[in-house]
Amino acid sequence: MIGDRLTQAMNDQIKHELESYYIYLSMVSWLHDRNLDGMAHWMRCQAHEEMIHAMKFFDHIIDRGGKAVLQDLKQLKTDWVSVEEVFNDAYAHEQFITSKINELTTIAREEKDYASEPMLAWFSDEQVEEEATTGKIAAELEMVGKDKTGLLMLDRELGQRVFPAGSPLDPVAYNAK
Numbered sequence: 390m391i392g393d394r395l396t397q398a399m400n401d402q403i404k405h406e407l408e409s410y411y412i413y414l415s416m417v418s419w420l421h422d423r424n425l426d427g428m429a430h431w432m433r434c435q436a437h438e439e440m441i442h443a444m445k446f447f448d449h450i451i452d453r454g455g456k457a458v459l460q461d462l463k464q465l466k467t468d469w470v471s472v473e474e475v476f477n478d479a480y481a482h483e484q485f486i487t488s489k490i491n492e493l494t495t496i497a498r499e500e501k502d503y504a505s506e507p508m509l510a511w512f513s514d515e516q517v518e519e520e521a522t523t524g525k526i527a528a529e530l531e532m533v534g535k536d537k538t539g540l541l542m543l544d545r546e547l548g549q550r551v552f553p554a555g556s557p558l559d560p561v562a563y564n565a566k
């Protein structure tokens with residue numbers, strides 16, 4: 390049985406993960422609007438992962454006898470001055486999420502909730518990867534600068550990211566007849 394303090398913190402984390410999903414989906418729209426369809430595709434895959442993260446916490450709370458409670462999501466940013474700002478924001482957001490996972494790990498240890506530790510360790514690993522990928526793209530965009538050819542090459546490269554099988558965010562899934 391999960392305790393009240395960790396349940397509350399994990400419910401807060403469901404909100405953070407769903408806000409991540411929502412923020413990245415807003416970035417998808419902005420990127421399509423700038424005809425950066427490859428980057429939009431990459432960000433759509435990222436949004437998919439955030440929904441999965443929210444569901445991992447949702448199911449963990451329920452499996453442990455707690456109650457998952459959904460909260461209001463905060464007002465979204467819907468506009469960016471540049472593609473660099475989009476990926477800098479994504480990188481900063483991943484750093485924020487890492488700090489939240491660290492807080493959850495601290496709470497789980499203080500509450501001696503050993504059953505949560507494997508899942509939180511998975512999230513810690515995931516955050517290393519997510520900070521690395523968003524940080525790398527932000528750095529590459531800085532290198533590209535105003536070079537349009539470089540921007541298009543990076544857009545093509547990021548368009549190669551593969552959706553997890555059966556993703557509901559993959560247009561192929563919802564266009565299927």
Ligand code: OFO
Nearest residue numbers: 409439442486519
């Ligand atoms: Fe859920 O890892 Fe990104 O935010």
